[in-house]
Amino acid sequence: MHPAPSVILFTVLSGLGFGFMAYLSLGLLLVQGGWAFVAWGLAYALAVGGLLASTTHLGNPQRALRAFTQWRSSWLSREAWAAVATLLLLAPVALGDWVGFGLPYFWRLIGGALALATVFCTSMIYTQIKAVPRWHHWLTPVLFMGFALAGGALLGLQGGFATLLLVILAGILAAAFAVGDKQFARAGASMESATGLGAIGSVSVFEQPHTGENYLLREMIFTVGRKHAAKLRVIAVICAALIPAALALMGGLTLTLLALIVHLAGAFAARWLFFAEAEHVVGLYYGKR
Amino acid sequence: MTCLPGHTEKKLGLAIDLDTCVGCHACVTACKGWNDQGYGVPLSDQDAYGADPSGVFLNRVHGYQVQPDTGGAAQTINFPRSCLHCEDAPCVTVCPTGASYKRVEDGIVLVNEDACIGCGLCAWACPYGAREMDADAGVMKKCTLCVDRIYNENLPEEDREPACVRTCPTGARHFGDFNDPTSKVSKLTAARGGFDLMPEMGTKPTNKYLPPRPKDQRQEASLLAPLLDIEAKGFAGWLDRILGKI
Ligand code: SF4
Numbered sequence: 001m002h003p004a005p006s007v008i009l010f011t012v013l014s015g016l017g018f019g020f021m022a023y024l025s026l027g028l029l030l031v032q033g034g035w036a037f038v039a040w041g042l043a044y045a046l047a048v049g050g051l052l053a054s055t056t057h058l059g060n061p062q063r064a065l066r067a068f069t070q071w072r073s074s075w076l077s078r079e080a081w082a083a084v085a086t087l088l089l090l091a092p093v094a095l096g097d098w099v100g101f102g103l104p105y106f107w108r109l110i111g112g113a114l115a116l117a118t119v120f121c122t123s124m125i126y127t128q129i130k131a132v133p134r135w136h137h138w139l140t141p142v143l144f145m146g147f148a149l150a151g152g153a154l155l156g157l158q159g160g161f162a163t164l165l166l167v168i169l170a171g172i173l174a175a176a177f178a179v180g181d182k183q184f185a186r187a188g189a190s191m192e193s194a195t196g197l198g199a200i201g202s203v204s205v206f207e208q209p210h211t212g213e214n215y216l217l218r219e220m221i222f223t224v225g226r227k228h229a230a231k232l233r234v235i236a237v238i239c240a241a242l243i244p245a246a247l248a249l250m251g252g253l254t255l256t257l258l259a260l261i262v263h264l265a266g267a268f269a270a271r272w273l274f275f276a277e278a279e280h281v282v283g284l285y286y287g288k289r
Numbered sequence: 290m291t292c293l294p295g296h297t298e299k300k301l302g303l304a305i306d307l308d309t310c311v312g313c314h315a316c317v318t319a320c321k322g323w324n325d326q327g328y329g330v331p332l333s334d335q336d337a338y339g340a341d342p343s344g345v346f347l348n349r350v351h352g353y354q355v356q357p358d359t360g361g362a363a364q365t366i367n368f369p370r371s372c373l374h375c376e377d378a379p380c381v382t383v384c385p386t387g388a389s390y391k392r393v394e395d396g397i398v399l400v401n402e403d404a405c406i407g408c409g410l411c412a413w414a415c416p417y418g419a420r421e422m423d424a425d426a427g428v429m430k431k432c433t434l435c436v437d438r439i440y441n442e443n444l445p446e447e448d449r450e451p452a453c454v455r456t457c458p459t460g461a462r463h464f465g466d467f468n469d470p471t472s473k474v475s476k477l478t479a480a481r482g483g484f485d486l487m488p489e490m491g492t493k494p495t496n497k498y499l500p501p502r503p504k505d506q507r508q509e510a511s512l513l514a515p516l517l518d519i520e521a522k523g524f525a526g527w528l529d530r531i532l533g534k535i
């Protein structure tokens with residue numbers, strides 16, 4: 001799948017933003033006054049920035065409101081609802097933390113749950129797609145939730161708890177890579193089943209249907225740059241999880257900031273791989289994966 | 290609504306004959322021609338006469354080589370690929386806007402382009418590459434089963450079928466109702482063992498593909514075989530017998 005920068009930015013930034021928001025709203029990081037403004041501001045900037053980035057890959061963003069209509073069947077629609085509900089519900093909480101008034105705790109509880117539900121909906125957009133076997137696995141939501149919870153804990157200055165979650169994230173990443181590599185074969189699709197000609201014998205491409213590029217080749221049969229995948233996987237695990245895990249243990253604002261930058265770099269590498277390594281079954285028609 | 294109708298009155302679709310298709314791409318051209326001026330925005334091309342042309346097509350013809358397991362010569366099979374109007378269409382349920390839908394009356398899967406935000410999720414969900422985003426208009430394009438032909442009373446009766454079907458010079462594409470067991474497509478599918486593409490994806494395609502008929506076996510024996518055991522008679526026969534005994 002084509003690793004579009006807009007979608008990578010969206011999933012990484014808003015995942016981190018909503019993760020951080022959960023910690024803030026559950027009161028796991030208590031902030032007041034100016035610090036509340038900074039912390040909530042950062043969470044909102046990440047979440048909203050990510051959502052805005054996602055609209056740049058739409059062909060007709062001016063109709064984006066229509067994406068709220070199909071919540072009964074579409075995870076993308078559910079995500080839109082969850083995101084907006086979270087942002088609206090937590091706005092008074094953020095304001096209260098800043099100027100100093102309190103809201104009942106159940107309000108904060110619902111807000112935190114909704115923030116995490118948003119990340120879950122995002123992950124389900126990918127997980128539901130059977131035609132991309134690497135994504136069609138329960139590890140995908142686990143991975144997205146892992147990033148949100150660990151990244152949020154890092155930003156939420158959770159110290160040892162953040163370290164624990166980041167180490168778990170390293171494990172999830174490694175598991176997702178290992179399981180993902182077997183998913184295509186497990187799905188059982190092949191050139192023989194795609195063409196239905198397997199009953200005769202083994203199928204190969206004789207002639208492509210077109211000599212130039214097309215949408216399918218650009219969007220779904222992205223094969224560029226996989227040669228560095230093995231190195232990028234190591235970079236992703238070390239940067240997104242292991243280095244921040246060590247830094248979180250040491251604490252302090254400067255180190256947390258450094259940890260955040262390294263974590264983001266690793267998260268971007270991991271998310272690039274999430275798309276670039278995902279093979280769509282339509283590639284079988286072109287004899288490519 | 291992008292929830293799927295549980296049942297459709299008709300199941301309109303195509304039966305595509307891989308035995309008779311000669312790979313002429315006439316259906317590709319006819320489809321592009323009709324849909325350039327019919328349903329929704331025209332199918333745009335980019336850099337059409339330049340070095341790197343690309344554009345939207347709703348139907349494409351692949352060419353495959355199949356090596357029989359039993360040995361012998363490989364077969365070349367031409368393979369048209371367009372939307373299969375699946376019963377369990379994953380492209381429909383993922384759509385956030387309701388632009389993608391499956392019609393209750395005939396099972397045709399369509400995109401309402403006025404509602405489409407061009408998110409591309411439906412194209413990701415389709416295992417068959419049947420949807421292509423229009424780079425100019427930013428909306429999703431797909432085979433409409435020529436919905437603007439098949440019910441079009443302004444067309445002569447014989448033209449009220451999909452453009453690709455109407456144009457095919459070998460009659461490799463057949464159009465009809467798969468819910469009706471007496472329809473041409475149902476009978477063809479039953480008689481020829483029509484099959485689904487990638488059944489493991491669970492999409493329950495409406496369109497069926499008819500397999501290539503078994504090919505004649507190549508003659509392995511020498512073409513001179515009938516001449517080889519002619520009995521020699523007379524003097525030649527006597528010589529043959531003598532020489533055989535030496
Ligand atoms: S072939 Fe693809 S686009 Fe057509 S109905 Fe099936 S899943 Fe949808």
Ligand code: SF4
Pocket residue numbers: 383384385386387388389400404405406407408409410411412428429
């Ligand atoms: S591209 Fe259009 S039709 Fe496809 S899922 Fe998005 S809104 Fe629906």
Ligand code: SF4
Pocket residue numbers: 319320321323324347348371372431432433434435451452453454
């Ligand atoms: S039915 Fe119409 S839109 Fe579909 S492939 Fe044939 S010509 Fe194209």
